[in-house]
Amino acid sequence: MPFELPDLPYAHTALEPHLSGDTVEQHRQHQRAHIDRLNMLLDGDALADGTLEAVVRKAQGEAFEHAAQAWNTAFYWHSLKPAAGGGGGAPTGRLAESVAKHFGDVETLRARFDVLAMRMFGAGWVWLVQRPDGRLALAATANASTPITGDDVPLLAACLWEHAWYLDYRDNRARYLEAFWHLVNWEAVAARLK
The missing domain is CATH 1.10.287 (Helix Hairpins)
Structure with a gap:
C-alpha cells in the first residue's frame, strides 16, 4: 500500500505570522x-x-x-x-523538571539549541532527544539523518533545510529560529517523554 502525505495538524496558514x-x-x-x-x-x-x-x-x-x-x-x-492556540512559551510539569535538571532552564536549552542550529553546515535537523538513560540532550543530524535509527527518542525537531524558512526569512536562519520558538508544541514534546 503506498504511503500518503499525512494531513497537517492545523490549517496551512495557522502558523502565521511566524511561518507563512x-x-x-x-x-x-x-x-x-x-x-x-x-x-x-x-x-x-x-x-x-x-x-x-x-x-x-x-x-x-x-x-x-x-x-x-x-x-x-x-x-x-x-x-x-499555532501561537494563537498555545504554541511557544515554556514547558510545564515533568518536561519542565527534566529541562531544569539537564539544562538549568528553558532559556539555556533554547540558547544551546540555537547555537547548534547556527553552527550546522548546510541542511539537516536539530533535535531535543531523550537518551536511553533518561537524560535530555541535543543532537544535530545532516541531511535526512534521524535519531530514530539509533537509541535516542526524538522529542522536538527544527528543520534546517532552506525551504523551511527561506521565503519568510531569506538567509537569516537566526530569525527563523526565533520564530520557531513561538511555535513549539510543548505538550507534544512532553507526551514523547519515556
Whole structure:
C-alpha cells in the first residue's frame, strides 16, 4: 500500500505570522515529493507494506533518504503548534523538571539549541532527544539523518533545510529560529517523554 502525505495538524496558514502559509505549502511540496519518490522506489518491495518508521529503520540509500525526510518532516509538523492556540512559551510539569535538571532552564536549552542550529553546515535537523538513560540532550543530524535509527527518542525537531524558512526569512536562519520558538508544541514534546 503506498504511503500518503499525512494531513497537517492545523490549517496551512495557522502558523502565521511566524511561518507563512506559502512557506508551509512549499515545505509540504517537498514532503510530498519525498513520499512520491519513496513509493516509486519501494514499488513491489516488502518494505512498502510496513510503516514509514519501519522503512526508515530498515532501508538504505535513496529509499532511506526519502523515507527519513518524509518521517522527519511529519515529526516537525507535530513539533509545532499555532501561537494563537498555545504554541511557544515554556514547558510545564515533568518536561519542565527534566529541562531544569539537564539544562538549568528553558532559556539555556533554547540558547544551546540555537547555537547548534547556527553552527550546522548546510541542511539537516536539530533535535531535543531523550537518551536511553533518561537524560535530555541535543543532537544535530545532516541531511535526512534521524535519531530514530539509533537509541535516542526524538522529542522536538527544527528543520534546517532552506525551504523551511527561506521565503519568510531569506538567509537569516537566526530569525527563523526565533520564530520557531513561538511555535513549539510543548505538550507534544512532553507526551514523547519515556
